[in-house]
Amino acid sequence: MSSQSTLSCRQAASLVSEAVDQRLGQREAQAFRTHLLVCRTCRKAFDSCRELQTMTRALPVHEVSTDFQANLFERISAGEGARPEILRGPVALSHRIKLFASGAVTAAALLLSLGLIIDEFNKGQPVTKNPASTRSASNSGLGGLERVSLPIPRPIDPVSFGRNSVENCVHQVVELQEAAPRYRRMQPNQAFRALQSKSQQTLLSVQVVNMLDGRVVVLPTKLRTGLVSIEKNLERVVRSARGRSYSRRDIERMVTLIEAARMDRRGAEGVQIRNLRVLDLTSHLPPQLQRQPNLLRELSDMFRLIAGPTASWAPAGENLLQRHTRLGERVLLIGATAEGGWELRIPNEVRTKKPGHSK
């Protein structure tokens, strides 16, 4: 190899594949060409790669039988692929926003589950299973065709979902703050249990909205700062369980924390819905959802049905970025596309810095 060449043989070898596909940048391509002029070995490697490409493209096409189309349309007319309610009916709202087929199912299921959890926590009842996803998961033993013919759960409109979440959250915060003074007059232990439970429900709603902020919705500044401080204070309230009995001082501290955070109630009217590219629900799953093994398993089964047999879903914690060192594990990302649709992304690796590596 000549010393005038700007690339080493090792560097050139790594560029051969992209050079064959003409995917090198101008400068790289120039350097690569210069290297080939002076290096016989690399030139031979490049020629071989090009030869391989020619040979592969010359491989015979697998011709389908003459009755392929006839068979297909026969299967369709036999009702195997028919969805008359969709083909004959008016185009539904969910279709107008062009949901990407597979991602829509999972996105809807996850969002529905989040919504269910919020609703169920508001009612103070345990989370119920989504019957649609149960049906879907039960198909897991069937062939690949069934995988793509899953019944689609009720699609969720991200606009109304975002708006309802914010309204629901603001309502809960206002209710908690208005009710807070009453707890001062109650028996401390009784007040503590009520405060803990109510704060936990409200905290979940606030966490969901703060998670959606910047991803699905854009909160007005005053409301955002208010909700961030409320989340911090409510976390302190929820963490404040220290013993079996509580004094009036403990209750006073909790009530003060709840009352301290100011929030602009009218801010909910100025909420905007964003047209965002990526919404990572998994890394922001509320802990309550993570503690629902059945629901997670169900979503996970559904996800595998959609994403393919080799995909695996790692329900990651809130602090995914801080403690995730298991590189190569797949993580589910739900993305809202710029066109207003939903899509499913399963990155092959999650590249994060290990704790302590940052300088």
Added chain:
Amino acid sequence: MTHQDSVLLSAYQGAVHDYAEPLSTFAARMLGDDGDWSEDVAQDALLALYRHLHQVPEVAWRPWLYRVARNLCLDRLRRRKHKPRNFRDLADDDDRDPTPPDRPSASPDVRAQENEMSVDLQRAIRELPNKFREVFLLCESQGVSYEEAATILDIPLKTVSTRLFRARQKLLRTLRVHLDSR
């Protein structure tokens, strides 16, 4: 049926015509010696598209179809792994490999060499690990761009490039004898 539906259905008929053979070819090479199923895979993928006509935007049909076909192939490969081998599986690979049509202008020696090479290349592709094979087949054989392959396989663009590079290296190592003799 509304006007929009009829437009969609006619586009679908066009897609059946356009994608039947590419999908079948892709499936045949993905499945290797289980190539008999390739037509079924292509048909199932197109049937799945029919079911989701209103949900998959027309521009996304091609990657969507390849993605479904790929998943169906992986399903079949996975099942076959746990299935006891039967006589058909033990048949000589060469018996079922379609051979390229001979070029009339080529001499008998050249034609024989090319046929042998083509058979060896197909065998080498079959022996590639799934993750390399699917990238190689999509980009090299089906003419799918790196970006589209990344969407179909749901992997980063750089991974497509790396896997394609490795797949080529493996194939070149296997086919070195043929290439050196040229």
